[in-house]
Amino acid sequence: MRTNNKSTLSKITESRNFGLVLGLIVLLIVAAIITPSMYSLNSILNMLQNNAVYGLLAIGEMMVIITAGIDISIGATLSLTGVICCRLMAENPGVPGIVWLVLSLVIGALCGAFNGLLVGYFKMVPMIATLGTMYIFRGFSFLFSGGEWWFPHQFTEGYMAFATKKILGIPSILWILIIVFVLAILFLGYTSKGRRIYAIGTNQESAQVAGIKQPRVVFLAMTLCGMLAGLSGMLYTANYATCSYMIGDAYEMTAIAICILGGVSIVGGKGKVDGVIIGFLMMSVITYFISLLPGLSVWSDAIQGAIIIAAVALNKFTERSAEKRALKERSALI
Amino acid sequence: MSGEKNTNVPVRDLSVKQGFKLSKFLVSWEMVLIYILLLINVVLMVSRTNLYFSPGTIQAIIQSGMDVCPLVLGMILILMLGDIDVSVASTMIFASMATGLCCQAGMSAFVGVIVGIAAGALCGLFNGYFVAYVEMPAVIVTIATSMLFRGIVKIILDVNVLKQFPSFYTTVAWTNIAGIPLSLILFLVMGAVFVFLLQKSRFGRKLYIIGNNATCAQYSGIDVRKTKLIVFVLMGVMCGVASIFFVGRMGGSVSSTMGTGYEMTAIAICVLGGVSTNGGKGKVYGPIIATLIMAFLTYTLGLLEVDANTRKIVTGFILIIAVLIPNVNRQLIANLKLKFVYKGNKNVEALNIKTAAEVKALKATIDETKKDSAMNDADKSAKIKKCEDKIAALQKKCKEQTEIWLREQKEDERKAKERFAAK
Numbered sequence: 001m002r003t004n005n006k007s008t009l010s011k012i013t014e015s016r017n018f019g020l021v022l023g024l025i026v027l028l029i030v031a032a033i034i035t036p037s038m039y040s041l042n043s044i045l046n047m048l049q050n051n052a053v054y055g056l057l058a059i060g061e062m063m064v065i066i067t068a069g070i071d072i073s074i075g076a077t078l079s080l081t082g083v084i085c086c087r088l089m090a091e092n093p094g095v096p097g098i099v100w101l102v103l104s105l106v107i108g109a110l111c112g113a114f115n116g117l118l119v120g121y122f123k124m125v126p127m128i129a130t131l132g133t134m135y136i137f138r139g140f141s142f143l144f145s146g147g148e149w150w151f152p153h154q155f156t157e158g159y160m161a162f163a164t165k166k167i168l169g170i171p172s173i174l175w176i177l178i179i180v181f182v183l184a185i186l187f188l189g190y191t192s193k194g195r196r197i198y199a200i201g202t203n204q205e206s207a208q209v210a211g212i213k214q215p216r217v218v219f220l221a222m223t224l225c226g227m228l229a230g231l232s233g234m235l236y237t238a239n240y241a242t243c244s245y246m247i248g249d250a251y252e253m254t255a256i257a258i259c260i261l262g263g264v265s266i267v268g269g270k271g272k273v274d275g276v277i278i279g280f281l282m283m284s285v286i287t288y289f290i291s292l293l294p295g296l297s298v299w300s301d302a303i304q305g306a307i308i309i310a311a312v313a314l315n316k317f318t319e320r321s322a323e324k325r326a327l328k329e330r331s332a333l334i
Numbered sequence: 335m336s337g338e339k340n341t342n343v344p345v346r347d348l349s350v351k352q353g354f355k356l357s358k359f360l361v362s363w364e365m366v367l368i369y370i371l372l373l374i375n376v377v378l379m380v381s382r383t384n385l386y387f388s389p390g391t392i393q394a395i396i397q398s399g400m401d402v403c404p405l406v407l408g409m410i411l412i413l414m415l416g417d418i419d420v421s422v423a424s425t426m427i428f429a430s431m432a433t434g435l436c437c438q439a440g441m442s443a444f445v446g447v448i449v450g451i452a453a454g455a456l457c458g459l460f461n462g463y464f465v466a467y468v469e470m471p472a473v474i475v476t477i478a479t480s481m482l483f484r485g486i487v488k489i490i491l492d493v494n495v496l497k498q499f500p501s502f503y504t505t506v507a508w509t510n511i512a513g514i515p516l517s518l519i520l521f522l523v524m525g526a527v528f529v530f531l532l533q534k535s536r537f538g539r540k541l542y543i544i545g546n547n548a549t550c551a552q553y554s555g556i557d558v559r560k561t562k563l564i565v566f567v568l569m570g571v572m573c574g575v576a577s578i579f580f581v582g583r584m585g586g587s588v589s590s591t592m593g594t595g596y597e598m599t600a601i602a603i604c605v606l607g608g609v610s611t612n613g614g615k616g617k618v619y620g621p622i623i624a625t626l627i628m629a630f631l632t633y634t635l636g637l638l639e640v641d642a643n644t645r646k647i648v649t650g651f652i653l654i655i656a657v658l659i660p661n662v663n664r665q666l667i668a669n670l671k672l673k674f675v676y677k678g679n680k681n682v683e684a685l686n687i688k689t690a691a692e693v694k695a696l697k698a699t700i701d702e703t704k705k706d707s708a709m710n711d712a713d714k715s716a717k718i719k720k721c722e723d724k725i726a727a728l729q730k731k732c733k734e735q736t737e738i739w740l741r742e743q744k745e746d747e748r749k750a751k752e753r754f755a756a757k
Contacts, residue, residue, distance in 0.1 A: 070473060124657050125611040127418060127473060131598060132657075135650030142643035245643075253477055266471045298492055302485025308478035312470045 019314075020261070020278045027285050035292045045171065049163075049239065051284035052177045053078075055277075056232040057255035058262070059184050060112075060225035062276050065259055066188075066201045067221045068268025069119060069126035074229040074255060076137035077111040078248035081233030083145045086243040090154040097158030100234055108230015109223050111137060116222035120215035134252075138245070145245040152241040163239035173235050180228065185273045197221050201268030257308045258283050263315065363608040367623040374630045382637055393515050397507060399629020400517035401576070401583040405600040406607075406621050407528045408572030411565045413604050414532070414541045416548075416613025417472035419566070421461060421480035423596035425573035428483045429454035430581050430588040434496030443500030451574030457483055458570020459563070466562035480597070488590045499586045507582030517579060521625070524575075529618045541565065545614030602649060603628050606656045679743055682736050689732040696721045696728075 032039055057074055064071045084107055085100045111133070118129040163173040188194040199207040200217045208214055237243040262279030264271030286307065290300045359365065379386045386392075405422050412419045433450030437443065457479070464475045509516050532538035540561055543551040552558050580596075581588055607624035609616030631652075635645045676682040700721050703714055 118654060118658075122658055124654070128601070128605055128611050128657055129654065131601065132650040132653035135598070135646045135653070139643045139645075139647030139650065142641075143647075253481065256474070256477065260474060266474050298488045299485065301481045301488060305478045305480070305482030305485055309464065309470075309475065309482070312474050312478075313464070313468055316468055316470060 019318075020263070020275070020282065024278060024282050024285065027282065027289070031285060031289045031292075035289070045169075045174070047284055047288040048177075049171045049173055051280070051287060052173045053232040053236045053239070054251070054254050054258060054283060055177050055280040056180055056228050056235070057251060058258035058276050058280055059180055059273065060228035061252070061255040062259050062262075062264050062271055062273070063184075063188070063197055063221040064126070064225045065256070065264050065266060066197050066268055066271050067218050068201045068204070069218065069222070070256070070266075071112075071115060071126065071130045071222060071225050072252045072256075073111070073115060073130040073134040073137055074225065075248040075251040076134045076141065077108055077226055077229035078233035078236060078251060079245055080111065080137045080141040080144070081107045081230040082237040082243050082247055083141045083245055085159075085234050086150045086154075086237050087144060087148075089156060089159050090150055093156050097156065097160075097162055100159055101162060101231070104230045104234030105227050106230070108233065109227040111230065112223040112226015113219065115226060116219035119222060120218035142245045145243075147245070150237070150243040155238070155241045160238050160241055163235050173239055176231075176235065180231075181273060181277060188273060193217075193220060198269055201270075203269070254283065254304070257304060257311075260308055260315070261311045265315070266312070364617070364619050364623060367607065367620060367627060371623060371627050371630060374627065374634055378630070378634045378637065385637065393510050393513070395629055395633040396518050396626065397515045397583075398633055399625055400515065400521055401507070401579045402596055402600050402603065402628075403517070403521040403625050404524065404572045404576035404579060405596060406603050406625050407524055407618070408569040408576075409600045409604045410528065410532065410607075410609055410616065410618060410621055411541060412472075412569055413601075413609045413611055414545045414613060414616060415562060415565055416545050416611075417465060417562070418601065418611065419461065419472065419476045419569055420597045420601070421457070421476040421483060422569065422573050422576075422600060423593045424480040424483035424487070425454055425457040425570055426576045426580055426596065427487050427588065427590065427593050428457055429574040430577040431487050431491060431496065431590075433577060433581070434499060434588050435490075437498040437500065438496060443502070446500060447578070450577055451571055454570040454572075454574030454577065455567050456570065457573065458567040461570070462563040462566025465566060466559040484590065491588075491590045493589070495587050495589045497587045499581050499588075503578055503582035504586050505582070506578055521622070525618060525622045532618055537561075537564075542614055545612075547614075599628065599649075602653045605653060611657075676736075679739055682739050685732055685735055685739075689728055692728055693725050696725050 057078070061071060061074060081104045085104050088103070089095070089100055115130055115133055118124045118133070119126045122129075161172065162176070163171065165172045167175055188197065196207070196212050196217045197220070199210065199212055200214055204214060233248065236247060258279040259271065259276060260266065260279075261282055262271070262275035262277070264276065286303070287300070290303065405426065409419065409422065429450040432453035433446040436446040436449045441449075461472075461475055461479055464470045465472045506516055506520065511519065532541065540551070540556050543554070543556060544558055544561060548558055580593060584592065603624045604616075604621050605611060606627065607616070607619075607621030609621060628649075631648070632645060635648060640648070672680070672683050676686065700718050703709070703717050703721075706714070709717070
């Protein structure tokens with residue numbers, strides 16, 4: 001049994017998010033000292049706007065990782081959706097933008113459902129299945145694009161409005177991101193389907209004994225992940241108003257990195273949306289910071305890799321120390 | 335070991351002796367791979383006859399696929415543990431860079447190669463430490479280190495290209511000895527070493543145990559952590575060796591963006607070769623044949639004017655199908671039948687299976703009676719008639735019972751729904 005007589009303050013300081021927030025604040029201070037230009041509302045909004053896609057991908061990826069799986073095809077899904085939407089949009093400029101939003105959701109959901117079918121119903125190892133589908137989606141993305149590029153003059157106003165139009169001074173892509181965050185919190189925390197995702201990840205066998213159908217839950221999680229990847233594909237192209245089949249390369253890695261930074265356990269069952277939000281903020285600050293400093297851009301890969309390793313190692317060590325503390329408490333009770 | 339000390343104690347013979355069965359051998363996965371290889375060859379031969387028989391084509395095809403071969407061999411061991419390593423391409427580039435920098439500094443070729451392999455081993459050690467001793471999941475560690483190692487190469491090289499490499503690099507990749515590519519010979523030699531290592535040595539058998547059940551391996555006295563670390567270091571060494579093949583193949587130059595996607599090819603080849611990604615299953619022969627298949631496939635598709643990205647789609651589908659094929663077995667068919675024919679009712683399934691078995695037995699009796707020469711025709715036909723009647727009765731009974739049970743099931747479902755609706 002867990003003892004509940006701790007003070008609220010110690011609870012806060014012991015939680016993982018506290019460390020993350022502390023890290024974020026330190027990072028912001030360092031960034032402020034080195035590049036003071038970072039602190040204007042405009043540049044902060046800009047930073048968030050350009051990184052919003054990672055937030056969407058990370059939320060989807062989180063659901064899959066919680067089921068003890070992994071999806072490395074989301075970058076390819078993003079590319080496929082972006083290409084299809086851009087191509088059709090350039091050919092039919094008269095169609096209202098909302099159609100492309102819905103279309104992107106549908107395409108993404110189909111890609112995710114294919115993954116879910118392979119992983120959930122055919123019991124393939126998630127890594128291998130999504131590795132295969134990554135190849136497939138990328139290939140199809142190239143086939144649909146025909147190697148073409150799309151440039152800003154081909155983009156319709158209604159299409160770009162979903163990412164760049166400002167509502168109450170905030171770009172709409174951020175509003176969409178906020179809505180997705182809220183929906184994810186509600187879905188994962190307060191619906192039975194969301195709780196089932198956690199149950200499958202924590203202990204598959206006991207979840208099955210409790211009457212949860214593992215294939216169905218995995219299918220659902222992967223479909224949602226694909227859907228968000230599709231949405232981010234459309235929003236990415238709308239935000240930058242350029243598109244080619246090469247977009248979204250290695251984005252899955254960044255999404256996974258955000259999840260791990262946010263305390264999502266890669267073996268499944270653990271992870272919260274608020275952690276992912278903090279992880280997302282941290283990653284955006286880091287990438288923005290790197291892009292501001294001249295000559296640092298070649299370092300970005302190495303820095304990202306080092307951050308992931310450090311984050312997971314930190315996760316491991318905090319878990320171990322928590323286990324040790326729990327053991328001590330238990331032995332003290334005896 | 336204690337068993338070796340007192341050898342006069344009679345030991346129970348635990349070895350399982352399996353006779354060689356031709357029918358089983360012909361449908362084994364390795365043979366299936368050989369059939370696929372032959373099929374691709376035939377397709378190539380028919381579609382591009384002139385090219386196929388012109389000298390040097392086959393050698394060129396084989397050489398084109400050999401630059402991943404050391405990665406494949408190392409990856410077999412990693413997958414055997416149930417882990418995965420997606421940093422191999424970055425490690426390979428890292429090792430190439432180390433060699434290139436040494437050669438640029440004017441050191442001898444021998445030192446350069448040693449430094450390259452040592453750099454690979456160091457990367458492997460880094461991965462292995464985090465996977466084995468910090469107990470981080472291999473996927474995450476290697477995803478991160480793939481960024482890290484390539485990032486370091488990017489920092490050091492920026493946009494420069496290293497061009498000074500030992501001259502034997504290109505020799506390895508491009509020459510033939512008596513019509514056989516040197517790279518293939520080296521690959522087969524390395525393959526033989528790995529066959530010995532994995533299938534005959536004590537170390538290799540440990541890997542199978544760890545792959546099947548790590549906890550069990552721990553309790554039976556295997557140092558799982560140390561073994562994992564060794565395997566990852568070995569993978570790093572193989573990456574160093576791969577850098578020789580790779581740089582030679584690229585004509586003796588290296589830049590930081592080269593070789594992306596090699597890790598995926600290596601994993602795909604291993605999976606195609608029948609190595610289970612869950613660990614504990616697979617042999618070395620399969621991936622060796624699969625390496626050749628991949629080389630021939632890429633080349634053939636290229637010759638058939640399929641562009642690089644469609645080839646990607648084909649590779650993806652092959653990967654998925656190769657993993658799915660072992661899943662298609664009797665159990666799956668039985669499960670599907672249970673779900674769709676018997677509507678998930680296990681009683682109905684059992685009844686149907688039982689009836690089918692009885693009917694089969696009766697039919698066998700009929701056949702026997704037909705062949706039986708001791709009876710006269712009248713008796714025969716009477717007996718056959720009897721059996722046929724029995725079959726019809728059984729089938730009718732089974733059908734009726736099935737209908738009753740299914741109706742009951744439907745009724746139950748309806749009642750359950752009503753109960754929920756009432757609440």
